[in-house]
Amino acid sequence: MSSMKILGAVAGLALLAACAKTPEPTTDTSAATSASTIVPGSQEDLVANVGDRVFFDFDRSNLRQDAKDTLDKQAAWLAKYPSVNVQVAGNTDERGTEEYNLALGQRRADSAAAYLRAKGVAGARIATISYGKSRPVALGSNEEAWAQNRNATTSVR
Known part of the structure; x- marks a missing residue:
């Protein structure tokens, strides 16, 4: 029976030691982790740091000033990553x-x-394609949705 007492005492001490342990601090680092996991020169990098799309007026294909501003950033980004094709x-x-x-x-x-x-x-780094109306980014039949769908989107390939 004395071995049962010893075993019980050891188990009790182990339980107390487990309860007394200071828990590890839990901090949410998901935002910092996701920002640091973006690979330079990737699609995620383009979207997060430059912008991947430009918008057009109804029935137009000429570039607005806001589109030129985004494309200027894309050109600078592509100059930084000369092996990237889009x-x-x-x-x-x-x-x-x-x-x-x-x-x-x-x-x-x-x-x-x-x-x-x-x-x-x-030019060899750039391919073009048209999806017409088959790939809307915004659903709806109103000006707000239509404005979002009139775009040219740049993707890393």
């Missing part, structure tokens, strides 16, 4: 025929790509 995708809102919107989306992609080339990005 695809510029032209998009439209839902109004109009599929054929018309594919052509308009292509003009938008070509307009953004031409601006990047004019800023010194090698």
